[in-house]
Amino acid sequence: MAKRASTKHKIDRRLGLNLWGRPKSPFNDRGYGPGQHGQGRRKPTDYGVQLMAKQKLKGYYGNIGEKQFRRYHAEAVRRKGGTDENLIGILESRLDAVIYRMKFVSTVFAARQLVNHGHVNVNGRRVNIPSYLVREGDKVEIKKSSRELLVILNGIQSSERDVPAYLDVDHSKMTGTLISIPKLEEVPYPVQMEPNLVVEFYSR
Missing domain, CATH: 1.10.1050.10 (Ribosomal protein S4/S9, N-terminal domain)
Structure with missing residues (x-):
């Protein structure tokens, strides 16, 4: 990797x-790039x-x-x-992106680590590859033995983001399903993306 x-x-x-x-x-706080030339692009x-x-x-x-x-x-x-x-x-189909969108963690970096460490199941089977592509209808869940992890509890309780409509999530059961592959306008990017x-x- x-x-x-x-x-x-x-x-x-x-x-x-x-x-x-x-x-x-x-x-x-500093709306410019790093270094001495960061403000003069x-x-x-x-x-x-x-x-x-x-x-x-x-x-x-x-x-x-x-x-x-x-x-x-x-x-x-x-x-x-x-x-x-x-x-x-x-x-958006990457497993780490799906975990992030489902609000099981606060950052996509934490989502990658969660998957890498084997805390996530897809359709009942453990998947530890963050780049694994989730399909429509796949059931994603946090392993029962991992559901008390602080990083997960903090992610669920965070009010910074909402779960998008193309995902169906039950935080009480720590499970979710990818309902459909989203279009660009459906993805809640905080900044403009230009694919x-x-x-x-x-x-x-």
């Missing part, structure tokens, strides 16, 4: 935005705009590695329909 040394706060400052819309983001080129769109989308889902992200793009191209919408559907620019980036 690729090393991800960047924390969510560093990603926020590098991209120059509050990517997850969290109240503790350093961007809320030049107007980006078309390539720069496309690159930023890609970095935002990669970062939002836990700083996905470039090799894996390219595979997602290739799969989005292969599927029927618009490549940009397909890409969003694939990213069309990501498609243009890889089509250069």
Whole structure:
């Protein structure tokens, strides 16, 4: 697995935005990039705009590695329909993203760790691969032995986010189902995502 040394706060400052819309983001206090040149950014080129769109989308889902992200793009191209919408559907189908959307944890990084450590079942079977793609109708649940973990209890009690309509979640039973693969407009991004620019980036 690729090393991800960047924390969510560093990603926020590098991209120059509050990517997850969290109240503790350093961007809320310093709305510019890090370093002595952080406040004097030049107007980006078309390539720069496309690159930023890609970095935002990669970062939002836990700083996905470039090799894996390219595979997602290739799969989005292969599927029927618009490549940009397909890409969003694939990213939102990742198990760690589903766990995050279901509010079982407060961050996508915590969701990845929860899955990695074997605390999540899909259709009754343990899955410890964060990039596992959940299908429509799949039942996702927190293992019974893991339901008292503080990270999970805090995630459920958090009022920062709501569960989107394409998921059916019962927090009392710590289970949920992916009702449908979402479209871009259905995904509750705190910042504007532009998957069309990501498609243009890889089509250069």
